[in-house]
Amino acid sequence: MIILSLDEKINKIIEKTGLSKSEIEQKINEEIKKMQGLINEETAIYIIMKQYGLEDKEIIKRVNVDKDIPINNLNHQLTNVCVVGRIIEIIPPREFIRKTDNKKGLVSRFLLRDNTGEIWVVLWDEKAKYVETDDFRINSLIRIVNGNIKKNNKGDYEIHIGAKSDLEINPPDIESNNYPKINIEDHHFKISSLTPNMKNINIKAQIIFKEQPRIIEKEDKILSILKIYVQDDTGNIPIIFWNEDVVKAQEFREGDIIKISGLYAKQQFNNSSKLELVFGRSSKIELINRIDENSVKDIRDKFKKDYLDNETKVIYPKTTEINYIKDINSENKYIIKGFIAKEINRITIYEACENCKKKIENCTCDKKIQSIGFRAILNIIIDDGTGTIRATFFGDKVEKLLNLTAIDIKMEIEGENSDHFYQQINQKLIGRELLLIGKAKFSKFSNQYELNIFNFEFINAEKEIEDLLPKILKEENINSD
Structure with a gap:
């Protein structure tokens, strides 16, 4: 179905019923209260829309779709493109300040894959919130309607979702078996693609430097902490382990190629322009390959010289x-x-x-x-x-x-x-x-x-x-x- 924001759904109800926005908001609160707070606004609006017969006639309707274009055939000369694929990565919304009017805007992204390739899809402002809806998840099959092709600053193509664009989840005319799902546990993010507040991150990387565990006192508690630095072919990043997880991390050494799942990305405390990953309760770490520590000495020494010496010794x-x-x-x-x-x-x-x-x-x-x-x-x-x-x-x-x-x-x-x-x-x-x-x-x-x-x-x-x-x-x- 076509994804509509909360405001768009409220406008649909206004068009259908003639009710004011405040009257609809009152009905939403009544539905939530009726269910003793067990439902959210999204569910309450869905119930109200069904009451007014909007579900089938107005929302779950087919869009006019031209021929779907394979991702590897996209180029900047095409306009209003239709593309079908599966969502394989989701970057949550973040705020930014527009240069034109100094007002706040919102942007989110997701990575779309079909049988010919992958492409990033960029959503702006109200539509950036689409990625937070219940139906929007890894492996969801989605059709983009009237997308705009643009080049990013690296020269790669992206699809931008504009005012006239639509997203259609699980389009009924598409055979889902033609778009294989990814194994989520085996899907790994590249370090360079990480952004603040991303959750459930899986990475595959090599340990290039491992600090000694430290004991710190925080709010009258004694905590142990360990930081390791890992690297893939796109960059490096520190991973923070706390308390009992420090013991898990101690089993690994510099040079090990590891797979870690369930990480959380945040800005570094002392440098908000850089990220660090946090190993949490649901995180798992696994050894893929053990390499002789001496064979990574050059990598470790170079990393310490380039990244650590300027931060510590000097x-x-x-x-x-x-x-x-x-x-x-x-x-x-x-x-x-x-x-x-x-x-x-x-x-x-x-x-x-x-x-x-x-x-x-x-x-x-x-x-x-x-x-x-x-x-x-x-x-x-x-x-x-x-x-x-x-x-x-x-x-x-x-x-x-x-x-x-x-x-x-x-x-x-x-x-x-x-x-x-x-x-x-x-x-x-x-x-x-x-x-x-x-x-x-x-x-x-x-x-x-x-x-x-x-x-x-x-x-x-x-x-x-x-x-x-x-x-x-x-x-x-x-x-x-």
Whole structure:
């Protein structure tokens, strides 16, 4: 049947009965109350629609369908396409701010597969909620009617569901056996396709780094935690294990190729631009293949150098004392506390090798550049009352500061509303107090010391300093110096 949103169903009832929206909402509440709260709005509306004879005549009706097009025959020259396939991945709705009017919008996605290929389908605003309806699930057979073909920023085709588009679940004229179902347990997400708040995630990946278990105290409870980093052919991501699940994770070692099901994706606490996966109660972990640890030494060392050293080792000075800016007089590592004192009017974005993170022209990799990405550089002025210093943020530290990815920043500063973008970030950041750690370097150009930032945290109150220091320092590393 064609999926209608709650508002569309209410409008159907209004057209049929002449009742007002408030009268229909009252009837919905009465049905829910009659069933003692055991039904939701969706079910209540369904009951009301049946009462007015809308089920067969108005909702479960056939749509006018042109010839269904195989996915591998789709191209951007086609318009108002009809495509049939099975849903094999669902990305839940997320909010965004439109550049045209600065209003909130909603977008969701699902991956459609037929016997010829796969394609992502993008739903906007009210229709983005379709993916949360009861009939919309993995392996559901669906027909897209009047879809629009567009290219994404990677050059791949997508189907966009517009105002004139429809989705038809389990179309009666389609032989379902012609569209084989996937085995959900054997279906694995690629790491690069994960988004915040996704649930029931299955992945197949290799363990490339495994931290030592730690004991932490949280809300008067003693908890154990273990973090492992895994990698597939699209990227890497940390997985968090808690308490008794730490014991399960300890059975596996670096190099193991594993299959994990039932994971949950969330934003990292210290860096909202990056994700981590959480191993929960219903999660399962299974060994696929055990590889000699020595054979993955190069992979592990490269990962530690590229991803971990910048997050851990290089940010540990030999002291935990907070320094005054006026006392920075040598090329050493310093911790400072200060506020952002000057407006930001320039952010530099450059193309970089994804391997060494350097500009393309400065790439020092032995191998030919395999992947190119964008990295950001941002200079801000920090004032601590004793003086000011220019602080330079690189890469993911810029993303953390602005809570945006490099590609999003690039789109904003190159767009028509770039002035408005800078105005927004200045309103958000000017006067914000930070706890920063970095290495001082003397600039011949400015004839003073500047600070290259390794890590930082926002400060909301003076009492938070003691809580924030452990986030940018590791006590065991400091004590070992």
